[in-house]
Amino acid sequence: MDLRASLKLLAVVLVVGGAAAAGQAAxxxxxxxxxxxxxxxxxLHVLRTEVDWGMTLLxxxxxRAGRCVAGPAAELFAATARVLTVGDGRGAARAWQQAVEEIxxxxxxxxxxxxxxxxxxxxxxxxxxxxxxxHLDLCLERLARAEVEAxxxxxxxxxxxxQLGLLGGLLVALLAL
Amino acid sequence: MEAALAREVxxxxxxxxxxxxxxxxxxxxxxxxxxxxxxxLLVVTAAGDAFLAPDGRAVTDxxxxxxxxxxxxxxxxxxxxGSSLYALDEELRQAFLTLPGGHRVGLCGxxxxxxxxxxxxxxxxxxxxxxxxxxxGAADAVLPWILGEDGLPVSTLVIxxxxxxxxxxxxxxARQLFRGRPDLGCPGLxxxxxxxxxxxxxxxxxxxxxxxxxxxxxxxxxxxxxGLVLLVRAMGPQVVVTDEVGRPEDVEAxxxxxxxxxxxxxxxxxxxxxxxxxxxxxxxxxxxxxFGRLVRLGCSRGPGTVEEVRDASGGVLYRRGEGRAxxxxxxxxxxx
Numbered sequence: 114m115d116l117r118a119s120l121k122l123l124a125v126v127l128v129v130g131g132a133a134a135a136g137q138a139a140x141x142x143x144x145x146x147x148x149x150x151x152x153x154x155x156x157l158h159v160l161r162t163e164v165d166w167g168m169t170l171l172x173x174x175x176x177r178a179g180r181c182v183a184g185p186a187a188e189l190f191a192a193t194a195r196v197l198t199v200g201d202g203r204g205a206a207r208a209w210q211q212a213v214e215e216i217x218x219x220x221x222x223x224x225x226x227x228x229x230x231x232x233x234x235x236x237x238x239x240x241x242x243x244x245x246x247x248h249l250d251l252c253l254e255r256l257a258r259a260e261v262e263a264x265x266x267x268x269x270x271x272x273x274x275x276q277l278g279l280l281g282g283l284l285v286a287l288l289a290l
Numbered sequence: 291m292e293a294a295l296a297r298e299v300x301x302x303x304x305x306x307x308x309x310x311x312x313x314x315x316x317x318x319x320x321x322x323x324x325x326x327x328x329x330x331l332l333v334v335t336a337a338g339d340a341f342l343a344p345d346g347r348a349v350t351d352x353x354x355x356x357x358x359x360x361x362x363x364x365x366x367x368x369x370x371x372g373s374s375l376y377a378l379d380e381e382l383r384q385a386f387l388t389l390p391g392g393h394r395v396g397l398c399g400x401x402x403x404x405x406x407x408x409x410x411x412x413x414x415x416x417x418x419x420x421x422x423x424x425x426x427g428a429a430d431a432v433l434p435w436i437l438g439e440d441g442l443p444v445s446t447l448v449i450x451x452x453x454x455x456x457x458x459x460x461x462x463x464a465r466q467l468f469r470g471r472p473d474l475g476c477p478g479l480x481x482x483x484x485x486x487x488x489x490x491x492x493x494x495x496x497x498x499x500x501x502x503x504x505x506x507x508x509x510x511x512x513x514x515x516x517g518l519v520l521l522v523r524a525m526g527p528q529v530v531v532t533d534e535v536g537r538p539e540d541v542e543a544x545x546x547x548x549x550x551x552x553x554x555x556x557x558x559x560x561x562x563x564x565x566x567x568x569x570x571x572x573x574x575x576x577x578x579x580x581f582g583r584l585v586r587l588g589c590s591r592g593p594g595t596v597e598e599v600r601d602a603s604g605g606v607l608y609r610r611g612e613g614r615a616x617x618x619x620x621x622x623x624x625x626x
Contacts, residue, residue: 171373205373238373241410
C-alpha cells in the first residue's frame with residue numbers, strides 16, 4: 114500500500130472515529146441526565162425529611178442530604194452547606210444559586226432542571242415549615258416530570274445519536290474519497 | 291458596646307449593621323438594639339434611648355441616624371435563624387427567638403392566623419434584640435426577704451413591667467440557691483429550671499450558656515405546664531425556677547408543684563401588686579397562696595431596682611426608701 118492510500122485510510126478512520134465518538138458523547142449525556150435528576154430527587158427527599166421531622170438546621174440538613182448521594186447533586190448540597198457553615202453573610206439563596214451555577218457545566222442537566230433548582234433556592238430556609246415543604250414538593254414534582262421525559266428521550270434518542278454519529282462520519286469519509 | 295456582648299450578638303447582625311454598632315464607643319450600657327425597615331437604628335441604654343449615626347456615634351436627630359434597610363432586616367433574620375426559619379415555627383408563633391447567650395429577639399411582621407390563633411409569622415419588618423446579662427449578686431437584695439427559717443426559699447413571684455430585670459434576678463437566684471448562702475442559713479439546694487423560651491439559661495445550640503449553677507437541671511424549650519411536672523417527677527428538685535407565668539394552664543401546673551412541696555420562683559408581667567391581683571392567672575395563684583412572697587422590680591433607680599416585697603397576705607415587708615433592700619450592683623459591673 115502506498116503512502117497516499119495509507120493517509121487516506123488514516124483520515125477515514127479519524128473522521129469516522131471522531132464522528133462516532135461525538136455521537137457516543139451526545140448519547141451518554143442523554144443517558145446521564147435521568148440519573149442526575151434521580152440523585153437530585155433522592156437528596157431533596159432527605160432534605161425534606163430533615164426539614165419536616167428532624168427540624169434540622171439548614172446547613173446540617175444540606176450536608177446530610179449531600180452525603181446520601183453521589184455525583185453533581187452531592188457537590189451542590191455540600192457546597193451550599195459549606196458556605197452556610199462558614200456564615201459569611203451570603204445567605205442560603207445566594208449560596209445555593211452559586212452552587213447551581215458552579216456545578217452546571219459539569220452536569221447533563223437541562224436549563225429547565227436548573228430553573229427548578231434555582232426557584233427552590235430562592236426561598237430555601239426562609240419561611241415556615243409548611244411553606245418549605247410545599248416548595249420542596251414543587252421542585253421534586255418538576256424534577257420527577259423532567260426525569261420521566263429524560264428517560265423517554267434517552268431510550269429513543271441515545272441510539273439515534275450513536276448511529277447518526279457513525280453514519281455521519283462514514284458519509285463524510287465517502288464524500289471526501 | 292461591651293466586648294463580650296459584641297462577640298455574641300454582632301455575628302448575628304447584617305454586615306452593614308455590624309459596622310455601625312462596632313463603631314459605637316463608650317456611653318451607658320446597652321439594654322436593647324431595635325431595627326425596623328426604613329427606621330433609624332435605635333439602641334436603648336440604661337441612660338435612655340439613642341440613635342446611631344452610620345459611623346456609630348450616638349445622635350439625637352433620627353434624620354442623621356443610620357436608616358435600616360429591608361436587606362439589613364432580611365439578612366439579620368437569616369443569620370439569627372441559621373437560614374432555618376422552618377426550625378423555629380413554635381418561637382415565631384410567639385414572635386420571638388433566642389440567640390445563644392440568652393439574648394431574646396422580639397419580631398414583628400405579618401401574622402398568619404389559622405383557627406383563630408397565630409399560625410406563622412412572615413414578612414418580618416422589625417426586630418428588638420434584648421441583651422441578656424448576668425449580674426452576679428443581682429439576688430443579694432432579695433434573698434434575705436425570701437429565705438425561710440428552714441433555709442429554703444419561700445415560693446416567690448417576681449413582677450415588673452418589661453425590661454426591669456425579672457429574668458436577670460431569677461437567673462441569679464437560681465445560681466445563688468444552688469451554691470448556697472451559708473451566711474443566710476441556706477445550704478446548697480437542688481434547683482431545677484423550666485426554661486421555656488431559653489432566656490434563663492441562654493441555651494440553644496449547645497445547652498445553657500449562662501451560669502445557673504454548675505449542676506442545676508435545666509429543661510429547655512418545654513412549655514411550663516408540662517415542664518414543671520416533668521422536672522419535679524424526673525429530677526426531684528427542692529426549688530423550681532420558671533419565667534413569665536401567664537397562661538391559664540400554668541396555674542394548675544404551679545399549684546400542683548406547690549402541693550408537692552417544691553418551692554417555686556417565678557416571674558410575671560405586672561406593674562404593681564394591684565395589677566397582678568386583677569390579672570386572672572396571677573389572681574388565682576395569689577389567692578391560692580401558691581406564693582408566699584411578691585417581689586416588685588422597677589426602674590426607678592435603673593433596671594433591677596427592688597421596689598417592694600410583700601408577704602402572702604399582701605403586707606408590705608419592704609418598700610424602697612424604707613427598708614434595707616435596694617438596687618442590685620450596677621449593670622456595668624456585669625461584664626468586662
